[in-house]
Amino acid sequence: MKVRHLNCGILHAPPGPQASCHCLLLEDAGRLALVDAGIGLEDVARPDERIGRPAIDAAGFQFHEHLTARRQIERLGFEATDVRDIVLTHADPDHAGGLSDFPDANVHVAAEELAASKSGTQRYSSLQFTHEPRWVSHEPSSKRWFDIECRPLTLAVDAEVALVPLFGHTLGHCGVAVRDGDRWLLHVGDAYYLRVELSTDDHPVSALATLRAEDDAARRQSLAILRRLHEEHGAAIEMFGYHDVDELPESARDGFTSVISPMPE
């Protein structure tokens, strides 16, 4: 199984730093799975309609077709239908926009998040779901990953992957654990925006995290879990989030900087 890191979008709302949309692409025997879907082609085509001007301005959404997961996967020589599964950390517009570019994929999400996304809450973009994603809802589980709850997933790729509840940013926000040889990758989604949050609450980004949290007390508990995992199992778990550009590997960062001079086809 091959794991690729893709940057599937850019957000920049000064004075905050530029933010990435750090997705994972798992490849096994010609089959693909995506972790988070980034900003999609439909968002690029109709941003005001899909995401709305207030949200675009507040979060600093940028729209670059060549960064969409769909276009990046095609450049790798695959087709959209090779993506059999998408695992969502949560359904915010900067994470779910690419779903409609892969309408045949099963979309794995925590049951709590699916319910929240269908509740009519303003933060989600209902237009990103009008193609009726093939939702696979994952209920609470007694299974454990290290010493916390996990919800193991069955995917078309032969890989050990599990949702790890890290609620708070949204009501059903999860991390995604992926076994990579003798260690684990943990995509923490938006459980932190910047890695510095693992070591301090005294950073301007913490105020933004509180502001964007659906349940800030739960968010803080989730952050405490990540801090403990990092401290106790740092060698076994490689942790990274969706928005911290510095956590993107060098090669994916090239994709990121290619925005300045668009990537040649």
Ligand SMILES: [Zn+2]
């Ligand atoms: Zn986000």
